[in-house]
Amino acid sequence: MAHAQTGSRHEHTVPDDLAVAAENVHVTYDDGTEAVRGVDLSVAEGEFFGFLGPNGAGKTTTVRTLVTLLHPTRGSVRINGYDTRTEPQAVRESIGYMAQETSIDLELTPRENLRVACEMYGVPAAQRSERIDRLLDLVDLRDVEARRAETFSGGMRKRLDTATVLVHRPPVVFLDEPTTGLDPEARRRVWDYIERINDRGTTVFLTTQYLEEADRLCDRLALLEDGQVTARGTPDALKATAGTARLAVELADATDRERRRLADALRASSAFEAATVERTAEGLAVETSDVDDVVQEVFAALCDASVGVTGLDVGEPTLDDVFFALTDGREPGGDGRSDDAVAPMEAGR
Numbered sequence: 001m002a003h004a005q006t007g008s009r010h011e012h013t014v015p016d017d018l019a020v021a022a023e024n025v026h027v028t029y030d031d032g033t034e035a036v037r038g039v040d041l042s043v044a045e046g047e048f049f050g051f052l053g054p055n056g057a058g059k060t061t062t063v064r065t066l067v068t069l070l071h072p073t074r075g076s077v078r079i080n081g082y083d084t085r086t087e088p089q090a091v092r093e094s095i096g097y098m099a100q101e102t103s104i105d106l107e108l109t110p111r112e113n114l115r116v117a118c119e120m121y122g123v124p125a126a127q128r129s130e131r132i133d134r135l136l137d138l139v140d141l142r143d144v145e146a147r148r149a150e151t152f153s154g155g156m157r158k159r160l161d162t163a164t165v166l167v168h169r170p171p172v173v174f175l176d177e178p179t180t181g182l183d184p185e186a187r188r189r190v191w192d193y194i195e196r197i198n199d200r201g202t203t204v205f206l207t208t209q210y211l212e213e214a215d216r217l218c219d220r221l222a223l224l225e226d227g228q229v230t231a232r233g234t235p236d237a238l239k240a241t242a243g244t245a246r247l248a249v250e251l252a253d254a255t256d257r258e259r260r261r262l263a264d265a266l267r268a269s270s271a272f273e274a275a276t277v278e279r280t281a282e283g284l285a286v287e288t289s290d291v292d293d294v295v296q297e298v299f300a301a302l303c304d305a306s307v308g309v310t311g312l313d314v315g316e317p318t319l320d321d322v323f324f325a326l327t328d329g330r331e332p333g334g335d336g337r338s339d340d341a342v343a344p345m346e347a348g349r
């Protein structure tokens, strides 16, 4: 276990009705590296929370602090209402933590691994067998339950790993890059599984580098850069900050007269306060930050003006666009394309 410097008692109080409540958390390693510099996080019970950031941003350090493996140098953390500093045992009993490195014993079968986990987490003996059966079904390893894990693929090992952190039915699980290195099919199965446990009410705190999945799965996201949260919000809110979507309208008759007639009709409509309309070779392009309303307005204007349309294409911003812009070209979890320092930005809380 790595050791972080321990500091003075926390100066702040944090609410205890959240699954995760971190306030002004700093973590400085013994060599002076300030890996986490003033992080605030609140995750509600049942939430699916995504924690993203480029390599070395401090995600793993933060997660290890939340799960009591490191002490914050400054600041305070409550997990399920328990203080990580004064009640670490209660915190550990109420969480599951899957580290980046697998913690399963490759010499053992899935059933044996789960039995060991049940013992470790103090699952009552009478409940073990049924609980293990259900977990093996949930992670789709029932067919291979008698095989040693060393014969498993990376995806099967990850699924078994995820099952072992759930034997004590923790209300919150922390998953650090659970699908890195897996092929798309294996990744899909791990995501399905994580989604299922969240559907059953488990709070999920996930670090991942797969932004499409983060967009699909997470209720809210935080972006960590250089030890600080620089953006947070729902995936939709974050995408909205990336600015504009672009609607390309291809007209059957793209003469100047026809394009001007339609552009005037579009500009006159009320949804167009936040949109710009420009002429293109094929017809028109509309840039807007309010894509839902504006698409409807475009349709209405096209119909009213009886304009012939041969194509309509909507290009919406993705989380990749958002984070690529925010991190100055370094992708969250990616290999990094620039080492430049980036200015902290706040994208709505």
Ligand SMILES: Nc1ncnc2c1ncn2[C@@H]1O[C@H](COP(=O)(O)OP(=O)(O)OP(=O)(O)O)[C@@H](O)[C@H]1O
Residues within 6 Å of the ligand: 002, 003, 029, 030, 031, 033, 034, 035, 053, 054, 055, 056, 057, 058, 059, 060, 061, 062, 333
């Ligand atoms: N035990 C340690 N001692 C000193 N510095 C460390 C230690 N562990 C991590 N660091 C440093 O702390 C910073 C944050 O590292 P951390 O592993 O938390 O980032 P991360 O966002 O999880 O990165 P990755 O996505 O690559 O896992 C980095 O500069 C790293 O080199």
